Amino acid sequence: MSVIESGEEPKQSKWSMVGKDPYAMPIEKIDLSHPGIWRANEFLPFMERLRIESPVHYCPESAVGPYWSVMKYNDIMEVDTSPHIYSSEPTIGIVDSFEEFTLPAFISMDPPKHDEQRRVVQDVVAPANLKNMEGLIRQRVCTILDDLPIDEEFDWVERVSIELTTQMLATLFDFPFEDRSKLTYWSDAATAIPGGGVVSNQMERWQALQECFAYFIRLWNERVNEKPGNDLISMLAHGEATRNMPQEEYLGNVILLIVGGNDTTRNSISGGVLALNENPCEYDKLRENPMLIRNMVSEIIRWQTPLAHMRRTALVDTELGGKQIKAGEKVVMWYASGNRDDEVIERANEFLIDRENARQHLSFGFGLHRCMGNRLAEMQLSIVWEEIMKRFQKVEVIGEPERVYSSFVKGYVSLSVKLQPLG
């Protein structure tokens, strides 16, 4: 059901730039933070104007207050790799967190605390451990794909992208499999803009999170009394740096891991299908040479940029791209823009599955906070495409996708497709 029809989405706010021409307004009016242009798929020319004319750009007024936008690859790299200047505290989203509704997690911490907490959990998604999971992932992908209708329209997001990533998360947590749809709901609630279709208001969002917390507290209490296991909860409950952590930190890290592993991978799975449909020559290339899958996965992640931005807060007065940034100011790295910077990435506005240096994209971030799930995401995507190519001549997109109402989560609410079998 379309969010607009449901009446839940807010009426076009004064901050929305939907339907406007970025080149026909004063540049100070350009505001990437508002979700409207992201949902409407109109964000590219806004990013482009800033990238060319004002690559480190101050937006003085927005629904989220004043903030700096960093648009180019090299400047984004500089911010990402300078945690002593650009802090991840108090939050890494452009929306300033409501104090009562925020939870601490290592994504929004600086060293040394960040390092202590990340070290405990990252082994669960280290490549050595992933090798052990490959068989299970492939088995699940096969089951999901074999269950799909041929020649009949259905929603790829629901039947494949969400289903697969949710199952993956349930495995990582050793979460009761039959309750796994709760993980999707809680993850979506955690990042949703109230009124955007997942939750109506902050209270509803908080209620969803409370339910999540109660469930995970129960799991913690069970696991703490068991022998240490290989799942994330057990690792947190037994790890030296985390076993005495305050409950709100545990829950913050749980939310981090659910969110981190959920809609990002989901939206890359959907995004790849869309990209190949929009670029049929690339789909031909893929059919002719399935060995390109590994490389294609990196290109899909660049093209989709599942998290459009990451935000930092300046700890000191500093200079970036010739601009003076003051201590305390909000600095937003627009990964979605840096990934289209043709001064660093050749033919950046083309989707090329055999591109060289495909891994150099910004979507996972760089520096200490670089996505620890990156290899797991790549593995899921590779397996999905390997198994798709064994079964279907084409995953054909029907009509237009419905995009998420967010300037952070860049993805798809629904994607209608029809499958053409091989031969």
Place this chain on the structure above:
Amino acid sequence: MVNILFIEHDGSELPVEVSAGGSVMQAAVTNGVPGIDADCGGSCSCATCHVYIEEEWLGKVGELSPTEEAMLSLSTDRKNNSRLSCQIQVTEGLDGLVVTTPEFQF
């Protein structure tokens, strides 16, 4: 010219010959040595050019910067002889260097 021997995790050996000036990472990547990803292109920002330096060479490849130490310290497979190969300059003094690549880059 400087000779570097890359040894893969499975034991296969790949000798390369490069001019001094670039990094050990670049020597690997430009010669098709597998096992090094170098996602960030050499700016000490991703730790996917992680290598193990043969003991006898460890003292000759230079000191770790705080940034390299910070990135390496988060690495799951970090050992005493771990380095990020993008941070090691190839000099004439490194002729004969032996480097092992890990099974995985994270």
